[in-house]
Amino acid sequence: MPATPAVPAGRRPTLADVAARAGVSTALVSIVMRGAKGAGAATRERVLEAAREIGYRPDARARLLRSHRSHLLGVQFGLQHPFHSDLLEGIYAAAEPAGYQVALSAVAAGRGEQRAVETLLADRCEALILLGPQAPAARLTELARQLPVVSVARRLRASVPGLEVVRTADDEGARQAVDHLVALGHRDIAHIDGGRAPGAADRRRGYRTAMNRHGLGEYIRVLPGGLTEEDGAAAARTLAAARPRPTAVLAFNDRCATGVLDVFLRSGVAVPGDVSVVGFDDSHLARLAHINLTTVGQDITRLAELAVGRAVARLESDDLESDETAVGDHVIAPHLVVRGTTAPPR
Amino acid sequence: MPATPAVPAGRRPTLADVAARAGVSTALVSIVMRGAKGAGAATRERVLEAAREIGYRPDARARLLRSHRSHLLGVQFGLQHPFHSDLLEGIYAAAEPAGYQVALSAVAAGRGEQRAVETLLADRCEALILLGPQAPAARLTELARQLPVVSVARRLRASVPGLEVVRTADDEGARQAVDHLVALGHRDIAHIDGGRAPGAADRRRGYRTAMNRHGLGEYIRVLPGGLTEEDGAAAARTLAAARPRPTAVLAFNDRCATGVLDVFLRSGVAVPGDVSVVGFDDSHLARLAHINLTTVGQDITRLAELAVGRAVARLESDDLESDETAVGDHVIAPHLVVRGTTAPPR
């Protein structure tokens, strides 16, 4: 009955312990554990066996300390944003094949972006991927002087070497939504905006531009909104009582649109009969059969891939001391997903 | 114009660089950086100044490698669970004052619990906090032999030293919901369950027990459900068409309940007029003015505090070689939050 493995009392097993057990040098064990070449098949098996027996695990920290490259991508994200969760899925998926690990640092109540980033830097991340960062541009610029930084979803003017932006063409998304509604025959189209949220300004602008281009400038109506259901609900209450009531509404995002749908439903405003509603994000919510929301889809997978790709490209090109990779603004096209909340006006 | 700080070419600054600049030993710099005693006020200032000038940051990994304690709590969580996000907020808040850092590892598509845990172990975490783990009990038991493990929300029978469970009294929550409905005058109360989700079995059992205790055994009706809006919607479609239709529904969680509400609304089933609906979790969703869901609240803050507390207690008591701290099952009482979706039956 092998109760506990024969592991050095208390301590966690190290290379040396495995080496002793297998009767080889620590260097050889290191080679085997890394899967590097330079060890015979028989010995390799013997070492792995010994490692298994005493429950050896490589110490990531010692490893990183020794090797000059950490192959770590630091990702800052917000705990309360499902959109970030989706991005993280994509980031994990993209980082692995590229040979990089992901270190997470959450922004939470009482744990601001400053703290989150400091943790990542202390952990020796080689590059930072910031999801919807709110930090001042100056701060990001300063960071970018130290290491490659990718800002996802937050647009930035500053063009600093090492600072890249990956985002959806928010204005284009708003345009697609307006075009769709106009094609259906709508003219009185309102927009519930996202305030200071990342992308809100572009969506607002895209809405305005598209309305003007269709000669519907006089119908432009922007209501203060936000990212939550409640924000949408509040704006919808205003709209439900408005005379004339718009025949279509473009909400800042899907959560906001959900709030709109709910209030309309309760107020006896039929969707899409009386009013058409369009969201933004194509979140899981929008796809649900009982919500079935027409929405502007962001290509989350593509955003994640690009974010990782740019960070990695920066790192590899830095290695080569080359700077030919263009720094900049990487914009992904959105695509309208037509579902059941839009129809021609009565 | 101080373009770049006088930092050693390419390399990131180390203790030695700061020491050289300040004209002291590395040991002293270490003391200053840690805020330990053993340095004069003047020197301390000089060292900090030098560190600032060259942009020095302590290397967390080297630090951990040297010190035998890592003071790291490894937390495994699911990306797609808002409930986990809320728990993480609490865990961060609780870990800091206790003097521990948090290392996150997400479970995502293509990144199972095994991988997530291995990362945490390689990072030298001293204890693991697993949010809603799905791994086989045997695996958790094995882990618990290596280090303190706290399972949150997932109940486990095995009583292994070092394995602790922190959870809500799910059965009690279901009981409170049933009691509330019965007190309102309901008798025909259905339950949409959570399948194999953590806590689902207990809630199901709590529902059954409570119904029986009220002499309503003949009304017991459990519909297969799940954790998502869609699961709730599917079950609600069944219920809306059922004859007799129950006068009240207890859903597995708030998301599930939201799906129920939506289907009822569209089918012309008034809530709470025709049917009362109760959720579980008291999530942000439930609190929204336009959802206004009666629900069973989990004390997330308390769960998080307890999870961290138990992990830390284990660690500190291990240090003292004492084992007096009871291993076990820590159960937090839920509390019913009465809102607008429950009322006496017609």
Added chain:
DNA sequence: GAAACCTGAGCGTGATATGAA
């Protein structure tokens, strides 16, 4: 004796240099 500072060793790895089959 205390306070301020330094020296030296070593944490667990990975890389290089070197040697033996």
Added chain:
DNA sequence: GTTCATATCACGCTCAGGTTT
């Protein structure tokens, strides 16, 4: 020349134990 194995050092830091005022 190739394959397999080892010895040795360095990574950046902390800590125990000195030495000096």
